[in-house]
Amino acid sequence: METARSRIAEPTFRSATAADVPALVELVESAYRGDSSRAGWTTEADLLEGQRTDADGVMAVVTDENSRLLVADLEGETVACCHVEHRGDHAYFGMFAVRPTAQGGGLGKVVMAEAERLARAEWDAREMHMTVIRQRDELIAWYERRGYRRTGRMSPFPYGDERFGIPQRDDLEFELLIKDLGRA
Template identity: 80%
Template sequence: METTTGRRTEPAFRHASPADVPALVALVESAYRGDASRAGWTTEADLLEGQRTDAEGVAALVADAGSRLLVVERDGEPIACCHLEHRGDHVYFGMFAVRPEAQGGGLGKRVMAEAERTARAEWGATAMHMTVIRQRAELIAWYERRGYRRTGQMSPFPYGDERFGIPQRDDLEFELLVKDLAG
């Protein structure tokens, strides 16, 4: 939406509430699954079908006292989100989604910067951890340009658990990426 001066309003960051759950599920699904996700570059549609998340899972993240689900909205509508989970000296970063038509304009970089700031400010975290499907070379390269490093530490994809999607190949696994936040 444009203001009367012809400029888009700035995105606003806030913590999610239970009322946000349906919109956040739709946002995450639109960024990763199905034909709609192909409008952006973060799609996993060639690797996985089915759901990326569900209302029960998102509601649990919103309710978890050791987590923050950050929502980015413009004109009252969610356009991006990410989940932060406090894990001792580091924070796990996940469920990062930017609406496909908003990708490529720098919003993702702003979300990551706010996530890192939140991790330091709220929990004193010295590192951010995330896992990325190792076959997502372009996405891993994007994270590397933001200071994340590949560890070579792999974990298996949860085959057989359709809550995480229906794999379209049999070699999926996650790689741990880490960023030092102390600097």
């Protein structure tokens, strides 16, 4: 079977619907948790066990009027997604997942560029904000290569709330990264 990594076609983008929720939960979980996530490089399996998201959390994003859950499909298969939320003069980027077998081939860059385009075009957002677990050095470096900058502004990990996973260490926290999007 051909992998997404070897495909040349550009993905098609669409907004998620309620019908997409189960597949998107599976996609996000596969990219970050458990042994399946180790097929890609974005795994958090050494930092967190348990779930990354759930159907209620994904449905809340799908139905939020200030958000878009962007889905990337290749040849009829959902291979990536991200959440883009309008927050006044900036947008927030999160729930970014690329199927582990499709990672490393440039798909993530394409999805991120589409999210940034959407934030500028639909909301005239000047910046894109995201939070990343500060211990994820390789992932933060990937975002920095795409124009995001570290701010040094930290926020606590939600210890005790298993909806976000079961921490495997006691020093987790999030760092805010920001990218200037310019004017639309």
